[in-house]
Amino acid sequence: MDSAQGPSSHWFEYPVRVQPHHTDYARVVWHGSYLEWMEDARIAMFRSVGVEYADLVKLGCDLPVIDLSLRYQKVMKLGEVATVKSRISKFEKVRLCLDQHIFSVDAKKPNVVGEVMLVPCKSDTGQILRRPPQILQDAIEKLLS
Amino acid sequence: MDSAQGPSSHWFEYPVRVQPHHTDYARVVWHGSYLEWMEDARIAMFRSVGVEYADLVKLGCDLPVIDLSLRYQKVMKLGEVATVKSRISKFEKVRLCLDQHIFSVDAKKPNVVGEVMLVPCKSDTGQILRRPPQILQDAIEKLLS
Amino acid sequence: MDSAQGPSSHWFEYPVRVQPHHTDYARVVWHGSYLEWMEDARIAMFRSVGVEYADLVKLGCDLPVIDLSLRYQKVMKLGEVATVKSRISKFEKVRLCLDQHIFSVDAKKPNVVGEVMLVPCKSDTGQILRRPPQILQDAIEKLLS
Amino acid sequence: MDSAQGPSSHWFEYPVRVQPHHTDYARVVWHGSYLEWMEDARIAMFRSVGVEYADLVKLGCDLPVIDLSLRYQKVMKLGEVATVKSRISKFEKVRLCLDQHIFSVDAKKPNVVGEVMLVPCKSDTGQILRRPPQILQDAIEKLLS
Numbered sequence: 305m306d307s308a309q310g311p312s313s314h315w316f317e318y319p320v321r322v323q324p325h326h327t328d329y330a331r332v333v334w335h336g337s338y339l340e341w342m343e344d345a346r347i348a349m350f351r352s353v354g355v356e357y358a359d360l361v362k363l364g365c366d367l368p369v370i371d372l373s374l375r376y377q378k379v380m381k382l383g384e385v386a387t388v389k390s391r392i393s394k395f396e397k398v399r400l401c402l403d404q405h406i407f408s409v410d411a412k413k414p415n416v417v418g419e420v421m422l423v424p425c426k427s428d429t430g431q432i433l434r435r436p437p438q439i440l441q442d443a444i445e446k447l448l449s
Numbered sequence: 450m451d452s453a454q455g456p457s458s459h460w461f462e463y464p465v466r467v468q469p470h471h472t473d474y475a476r477v478v479w480h481g482s483y484l485e486w487m488e489d490a491r492i493a494m495f496r497s498v499g500v501e502y503a504d505l506v507k508l509g510c511d512l513p514v515i516d517l518s519l520r521y522q523k524v525m526k527l528g529e530v531a532t533v534k535s536r537i538s539k540f541e542k543v544r545l546c547l548d549q550h551i552f553s554v555d556a557k558k559p560n561v562v563g564e565v566m567l568v569p570c571k572s573d574t575g576q577i578l579r580r581p582p583q584i585l586q587d588a589i590e591k592l593l594s
Numbered sequence: 595m596d597s598a599q600g601p602s603s604h605w606f607e608y609p610v611r612v613q614p615h616h617t618d619y620a621r622v623v624w625h626g627s628y629l630e631w632m633e634d635a636r637i638a639m640f641r642s643v644g645v646e647y648a649d650l651v652k653l654g655c656d657l658p659v660i661d662l663s664l665r666y667q668k669v670m671k672l673g674e675v676a677t678v679k680s681r682i683s684k685f686e687k688v689r690l691c692l693d694q695h696i697f698s699v700d701a702k703k704p705n706v707v708g709e710v711m712l713v714p715c716k717s718d719t720g721q722i723l724r725r726p727p728q729i730l731q732d733a734i735e736k737l738l739s
Numbered sequence: 740m741d742s743a744q745g746p747s748s749h750w751f752e753y754p755v756r757v758q759p760h761h762t763d764y765a766r767v768v769w770h771g772s773y774l775e776w777m778e779d780a781r782i783a784m785f786r787s788v789g790v791e792y793a794d795l796v797k798l799g800c801d802l803p804v805i806d807l808s809l810r811y812q813k814v815m816k817l818g819e820v821a822t823v824k825s826r827i828s829k830f831e832k833v834r835l836c837l838d839q840h841i842f843s844v845d846a847k848k849p850n851v852v853g854e855v856m857l858v859p860c861k862s863d864t865g866q867i868l869r870r871p872p873q874i875l876q877d878a879i880e881k882l883l884s
Contacts, residue, residue: 323492324502325485325624329617329672329796330862335804336615336774340470343771347468357469358528361764369770373808379865382619383503427765430814470771472764474651474817475717479760480659481633484626506619514625518663524720527764572620575669613782614792615775630760637758647759648818673793 308396309448311403315389316352316447318345320406322384332379338416339372342404345388346420353446355439363437364427367400371421378408378415385409392447398423398432400444453541454593456548460534461497461592463490465551467529477524483561484517487549490533491565498591500584508582509572512545516566523553523560530554537592543568543577545589598686599738601693605679606642606737608635610696612674622669628706629662632694635678636710643736645729653727654717657690661711668698668705675699682737688713688722690734743831744883746838750824751787751882753780755841757819767814773851774807777839780823781855788881790874798872799862802835806856813843813850820844827882833858833867835879 320341328334347357360367380386387407394401400422405414424436465486473479492502505512525531532552539546545567550559569581610631618624637647650657670676677697684691690712695704714726755776763769782792795802815821822842829836835857840849859871 323485323489324618324620325488325626327619328614329621330614330801330803331619331621332865334615335807336771336778339771339774340468343470344468356528358526361527366765368765368811368814370811371809372770374806376803376805379803381503382506383501430767469763469765470769473759474762474766475656475658475759476764476766477720480662481626481629481760484629488626511620513620513666513669515666516664517625519661521658521660524658575622613775613779615778630758633760634758646818648816651817671793672796673791 308394310392310394310401312391312447314447315391316345316349318348318388318390320344320386320388322380322382322386324382327382332381335374335376338374338406338418341386341388341406342390342418342420345390345404346402346422349390349447350443353443355443360437360440361427363439365433365437365440366425366427366430367422367440368425369420370423373419375417376415377413377417378411380408380415386415389414392444393419395444395448398434398436400424453539455537455539455546457536457592459592460536461490461494463493463533463535465489465531465533467525467527467531469527472527475524477526480519480521483519483551483563486533486551487535487563487565490535490549491547491567494535494592495588498588500588505582505585506572508584510578510582510585511570511572511575512567512585513570514565515568518564520562521560522558522562523556525553525560531560534559537589538564540589540593543579543581545569598684600682600684600691602681602737604737605681606635606639608638608678608680610634610676610678612670612672612676614672617672620669622671625664625666628664628696628708631678631696632680632708632710635680635694636692636712639680639737640733643733645733650727650730651717653729655723655727655730656715656717656720657712657730658715659710660713663709665707666705667703667707668701670698670705676705679704682734683709685734685738688724688726690714743829745827745829745836747826747882749882750826751780751784753783753823753825755779755821755823757815757817757821759817762817767816770809770811773809773841773853776821776823776841777825777853777855780825780839781837781857784825784882785878788878790878795872795875796862798874800868800872800875801860801862801865802857802875803860804855805858808854810852811850812848812852813846815843815850821850824849827879828854830879830883833869833871835859
């Protein structure tokens with residue numbers, strides 16, 4: 305896993321729905337609420353290839369977000385359903401980069417275009433884990449294949 | 450619907466899972482996060498009898514929480530799955546009282562015991578709606594039957 | 595400290611303001627957001643008598659909410675300023691009960707009436723701490739005097 | 740205001756503190772919580788030049804985030820105090836770009852480096868407001884001077 309790999313050929317899909325606690329005074333989803341959905345989607349994506357995030361944490365490995373960008377293209381309203389589509393865009397050394405696009409039902413273009421970079425870190429010290437647990441490495445391989 | 454009705458004979462079940470954004474520094478679910486699950490469960494319960502909450506809001510009717518109590522009996526940890534069990538405990542005039550109990554998978558006793566009171570209000574003015582939309586009245590009847 | 599003590603003669607005041615992230619689609623404060631303010635106010639109240647909550651946690655003592663009730667009497671809107679008034683209502687054995695009332699500026703009656711019960715617990719195991727750190731005991735004494 | 744202006748010569752400083760509800764299971768600030776602080780800081784920055792955000796909304800003008808990026812350089816822990824430093828980096832047509840850097844007390848480098856782009860929109864329709872209210876234009880001028 306030394307040179308850059310990616311992107312995944314497959315997008316992992318995760319369904320979400322706008323609840324009252326996601327919205328703000330403007331009657332649309334508050335811009336920070338999307339980060340919850342993106343996190344939920346990443347955890348479900350890892351589950352789809354056999355890794356429970358909580359188990360990874362028990363092994364002493366966290367996977368914090370160290371970089372993120374979001375472009376808000378269309379608001380979402382109370383009760384709307386959407387899909388978070390996620391894929392690994394690049395995996396290089398310890399950097400795991402994901403595209404995460406959020407589509408309203410039937411939308412052709414994403415409402416929100418997100419990118420996040422994750423790096424495996426030691427749960428106790430926060431230091432970068434150059435050799436993450438094998439189950440994480442295997443999971444990333446599966447997501448890339 | 451003048452005299453008190455309830456409780457429902459049936460508990461509506463809604464599955465949830467502890468995500469990182471639900472937890473706090475103590476490594477367990479932050480005490481306020483349960484309110485999100487309870488809200489999600491109520492909305493799904495109304496959907497189960499044909500009412501989309503967003504449609505109710507479009508008709509000019511909100512259903513705000515005006516009273517709530519929570520008893521925290523057992524903490525929940527990252528990755529745990531749980532079920533929010535909800536039922537109408539009492540419906541009297543405009544007051545809709547719900548029991549909402551949150552059970553960890555396989556738990557015999559609830560981790561969290563919640564009660565909420567909701568009152569239909571006008572979306573624009575916030576005033577109590579003595580005659581809520583028929584679809585809400587029908588939904589409550591179905592939940593009580 | 596064996597028999598019940600309280601209430602404090604003094605209410606501790608903590609200022610807050612309604613930000614967009616506190617509000618929901620109904621253009622008022624989401625009912626769960628008040629729990630953040632109440633938590634902030636409790637921590638500031640302990641700071642006012644010399645205890646940093648983070649220091650307490652470093653000593654192995656958490657102070658989780660194990661019971662709470664809220665009565666929502668008047669909504670609050672974007673930009674409003676308010677005061678969370680907190681006092682110890684009762685301290686008995688390990689149970690620390692607080693009244694926390696939230697007043698809009700110039701309001702005579704509270705918008706929200708809250709009560710919480712806290713119990714000192716071991717940070718690592720979550721077990722009840724029958725003998726909490728002396729700094730917490732001293733802080734409670736000061737708040738009660 | 741046709742050609743690009745900025746950056747401001749001055750950074751607006753806004754104090755924050757890590758509360759339990761900002762943290763997650765990793766015992767540090769959850770990555771999405773910083774968005775709340777950044778929002779609070781922006782609103783205080785506008786207040787410092789005479790504009791209450793809630794008043795702007797009453798005039799029919801929202802100022803949603805349409806683009807954001809965050810680089811997480813150092814975690815923050817429970818009880819830490821920090822400063823959000825904000826300035827206008829560029830103002831061009833309707834695009835208001837801000838740098839928002841979050842510094843732990845005594846830190847020389849920011850823990851979090853954020854950039855956001857805001858665009859004035861009509862509160863009711865969400866359409867871009869090519870001619871935002873004069874009070875907003877004046878506020879931006881003051882922040883840029």
